[in-house]
Amino acid sequence: MEVRLFGALRRKPPPERCRRCNRMRAATSGGRSVLLISPMNGLAPAPPHKADRILLGSLGGGVEYWTFRHRAARRFAHAYMQYPAMMVPELQGELLDAARAADTSVRHVYDPFVGCGTTLAEAMIRGLDFAGKDINPLAVLACRVKAGPYFPAAIRRKTELLLDRMATDSRRTIDVSFPGREKWFDDSVAVGLSRIRRAVCGESARWARRFFWVAMVESVRLTSNSRTSTFKLHMRPQEELTGRRCCPQAVFCETLLRNIRHMEGQAHYLRDRGLLRRGHYTGAVDIQLGDSSQNLEGSPKQLDLLITSPPYGDNQTTVPYGQYSFLPLQWVDLGDIDAHADAALIANTHALDSHSLGGSLRGASDAATTLAEMSPAFRRMAVDLASASPNATKRLSAFCRDLHACLDPIVGQLKPGALMLWTVGSRRIANRQVPLERILIDMLEARGATHVASVPRHIPNKRMAVRNSIADTMRSETIVVLRNGGH
Ligand SMILES: C[S@@+](CC[C@H](N)C(=O)[O-])C[C@H]1O[C@@H](n2cnc3c(N)ncnc32)[C@H](O)[C@@H]1O
Numbered sequence: 001m002e003v004r005l006f007g008a009l010r011r012k013p014p015p016e017r018c019r020r021c022n023r024m025r026a027a028t029s030g031g032r033s034v035l036l037i038s039p040m041n042g043l044a045p046a047p048p049h050k051a052d053r054i055l056l057g058s059l060g061g062g063v064e065y066w067t068f069r070h071r072a073a074r075r076f077a078h079a080y081m082q083y084p085a086m087m088v089p090e091l092q093g094e095l096l097d098a099a100r101a102a103d104t105s106v107r108h109v110y111d112p113f114v115g116c117g118t119t120l121a122e123a124m125i126r127g128l129d130f131a132g133k134d135i136n137p138l139a140v141l142a143c144r145v146k147a148g149p150y151f152p153a154a155i156r157r158k159t160e161l162l163l164d165r166m167a168t169d170s171r172r173t174i175d176v177s178f179p180g181r182e183k184w185f186d187d188s189v190a191v192g193l194s195r196i197r198r199a200v201c202g203e204s205a206r207w208a209r210r211f212f213w214v215a216m217v218e219s220v221r222l223t224s225n226s227r228t229s230t231f232k233l234h235m236r237p238q239e240e241l242t243g244r245r246c247c248p249q250a251v252f253c254e255t256l257l258r259n260i261r262h263m264e265g266q267a268h269y270l271r272d273r274g275l276l277r278r279g280h281y282t283g284a285v286d287i288q289l290g291d292s293s294q295n296l297e298g299s300p301k302q303l304d305l306l307i308t309s310p311p312y313g314d315n316q317t318t319v320p321y322g323q324y325s326f327l328p329l330q331w332v333d334l335g336d337i338d339a340h341a342d343a344a345l346i347a348n349t350h351a352l353d354s355h356s357l358g359g360s361l362r363g364a365s366d367a368a369t370t371l372a373e374m375s376p377a378f379r380r381m382a383v384d385l386a387s388a389s390p391n392a393t394k395r396l397s398a399f400c401r402d403l404h405a406c407l408d409p410i411v412g413q414l415k416p417g418a419l420m421l422w423t424v425g426s427r428r429i430a431n432r433q434v435p436l437e438r439i440l441i442d443m444l445e446a447r448g449a450t451h452v453a454s455v456p457r458h459i460p461n462k463r464m465a466v467r468n469s470i471a472d473t474m475r476s477e478t479i480v481v482l483r484n485g486g487h
Pocket of ligand 1: 083087088112115133135139160203207265290291292293308310311312321355356357
């Protein structure tokens with residue numbers, strides 16, 4: 001078994017009894033409790049909580065098992081839209097199953113870095129309630145479409161009407177204007193995309209417009225002059241552009257018909273399990289657009305389980321979600337995604353990335369002291385990086401500062417003792433591996449959480465765009481399991 005077990009004790013406090021499982025356990029300094037599940041701490045290993053034993057049993061299997069090589073498929077709603085660094089659906093599904101086997105009361109799942117909603121779709125097919133948050137409007141669009149409603153017959157009728165509107169529109173006007181429009185879209189493509197846009201805007205139901213916008217996003221991605229082999233905005237080579245003919249309407253139509261089939265498949269799957277009532281999912285789904293350093297709005301603050309994968313590092317030097325989303329979001333009506341979507345986030349190609357975790361280096365050096373006090377792993381890495389370049393330390397500090405700012409609101413939404421499953425990658429800065437797993441554990445332990453286990457996995461290549469430089473340095477990640485404090 002390759003699960004690594006932890007629970008290092010700093011000093012030996014008197015034993016106390018767990019109120020949940022009535023077992024004896026030890027308390028660390030600062031009153032925090034840890035499970036004696038590590039033979040590495042030199043003390044006689046005590047049995048973990050029953051729930052954690054069940055969980056650890058489910059998490060066995062080793063690196064290859066959790067890599068899901070050749071065992072992953074994006075079906076139904078998972079296949080609506082491409083998004084950078086999507087999680088493997090089967091992985092998230094098995095993690096949900098493992099957590100529920102350990103705690104059968106789990107009902108309400110939270111993903112504060114929800115991306116295109118892989119965990120959401122897996123939670124839905126298990127009939128769970130779900131809350132998700134993301135700073136990127138494109139991610140929120142994908143999630144809200146996945147959440148439903150599921151009206152396949154209606155979307156087919158509406159699609160016929162939309163295709164009629166599009167076919168009879170012969171206007172040559174270009175309806176959007178943004179910096180670099182001429183660079184990224186040939187006029188003929190922009191005229192075609194404008195006809196799609198007008199046809200979508202002619203639909204009266206917002207749920208249907210959102211479904212159409214997802215197909216529009218794919219059409220923009222495939223017909224722009226930017227390469228599809230990288231998440232960064234990067235012009236296709238001139239020889240490829242010369243003589244290139246693309247018809248956005250044809251791409252849109254093909255994507256839309258494919259997505260309708262996915263919607264039908266998903267609706268069928270949910271209905272068979274009694275999870276759809278008149279086309280609506282029977283559970284509660286709440287997707288919020290915003291920064292996870294802010295509390296969820298209107299949340300009951302008692303969510304049962306956290307499953308998430310935060311970014312690997314700042315977007316600029318890891319995965320540029322913002323650049324990837326810049327062109328599609330110029331064509332989608334932001335108001336249809338969310339009434340509070342801020343156009344400033346797509347004012348230029350870097351705005352969204354600058355607002356995401358680690359996006360601003362300003363004040364990063366000041367944060368380093370607090371972070372170093374909280375996390376020995378951060379301190380060691382900062383010292384190591386200081387000899388490499390001051391900018392490298394700043395980059396590390398800025399990302400960790402922003403992650404740290406998200407942790408109080410995140411942990412505050414969870415019920416005491418709730419499980420947290422974080423999948424984190426260790427990117428490199430200045431040619432050194434950042435121990436993000438360890439830094440995150442330090443920061444959460446400082447908030448009373450207990451580290452239960454760490455499960456390493458490889459990242460299958462296909463998850464990363466081939467020519468994205470991060471693919472060369474990021475080959476593995478770790479599923480870090482912690483238990484929220486206060487139980
Ligand atoms: C690794 S992705 C999540 C992928 C997701 N699990 C999926 O399968 O699509 C990380 C996400 O964190 C989001 N993000 C970055 N900074 C954020 C912040 N401050 N608040 C909320 N979301 C943020 C990014 O927009 C991105 O969608």
